[in-house]
Amino acid sequence: MLRELLVEELRDLYHAEGQLVKALPKMAKAAKSPKLKEAIQRHLTETEGHVERLQKAFELLGEKQKAKPCKGMMGIVEEGREVIEEGKRRDEIDADLALIGAAQRVEHYEIAAYGTARAMAERLGEDRLVRLLSQTLQEEENADQKLTKIAEPMLRESETGGEEEEDEEMEMEEEEEEV
Numbered sequence: 001m002l003r004e005l006l007v008e009e010l011r012d013l014y015h016a017e018g019q020l021v022k023a024l025p026k027m028a029k030a031a032k033s034p035k036l037k038e039a040i041q042r043h044l045t046e047t048e049g050h051v052e053r054l055q056k057a058f059e060l061l062g063e064k065q066k067a068k069p070c071k072g073m074m075g076i077v078e079e080g081r082e083v084i085e086e087g088k089r090r091d092e093i094d095a096d097l098a099l100i101g102a103a104q105r106v107e108h109y110e111i112a113a114y115g116t117a118r119a120m121a122e123r124l125g126e127d128r129l130v131r132l133l134s135q136t137l138q139e140e141e142n143a144d145q146k147l148t149k150i151a152e153p154m155l156r157e158s159e160t161g162g163e164e165e166e167d168e169e170m171e172m173e174e175e176e177e178e179v
C-alpha cells in the first residue's frame with residue numbers, strides 16, 4: 001500500500017538526515033573557503049529543521065518516529081569522509097572542489113528521496129505533509145544551487161595541470177619535424 005511505502009520513505013530520510021547532522025560539521029570544518037564553510041554551516045541549521053519536519057510528518061500520519069538505516073546515505077557520507085582525508089594532501093581549491101562534489105551528492109540523494117515522498121503524499125491527499133516536504137525540498141535545491149555557485153569561480157581559478165605542458169611538448173615535436 002502506498003501509505004506504508006511513504007512511511008518507509010520517510011523513515012529512510014529520517015535516518016539520512018540524522019547522519020547528516022553528524023557529518024556536516026566535519027565537512028564545514030574541512031572546508032577551506034569561508035564561503036563554502038558558511039554555506040555548509042547554514043545547511044546544517046536547515047538540516048536540523050529537516051529532522052524536525054520529519055518528526056512532524058510522522059505525527060501527521062500517526063506513525064512512530066522511527067529511522068530505517070539508509071544505506072545510500074551511509075555510503076555517501078563514507079565517501080565524504082574519504083574526500084576530507086584525501087583533501088589534506090590536495091591544494092586548497094582542489095580539496096574544496098572535491099568537498100563540494102561530496103556535498104552535492106548528498107543534496108541530490110535528498111532531492112530524489114523528498115521528490116518521491118512528496119509525490120506519494122500528493123497521491124494520498126496529505127496536503128499538510130506535501131507542504132512540509134516541499135519546504136525541505138526547496139531548501140535542498142537551494143543548497144545544491146548555492147554549492148554550484150561557490151564552485152564556479154573555484155573552477156576558473158583551479159590549476160588545470162598537464163595541459164599547458166602537453167601543448168608545449170606538442171609544439172616542440174612539431175618544431176623538430178620542421179627541422
Ligand SMILES: [Fe+2]
Binds near residue numbers: 017110140
Ligand atoms: Fe535535508
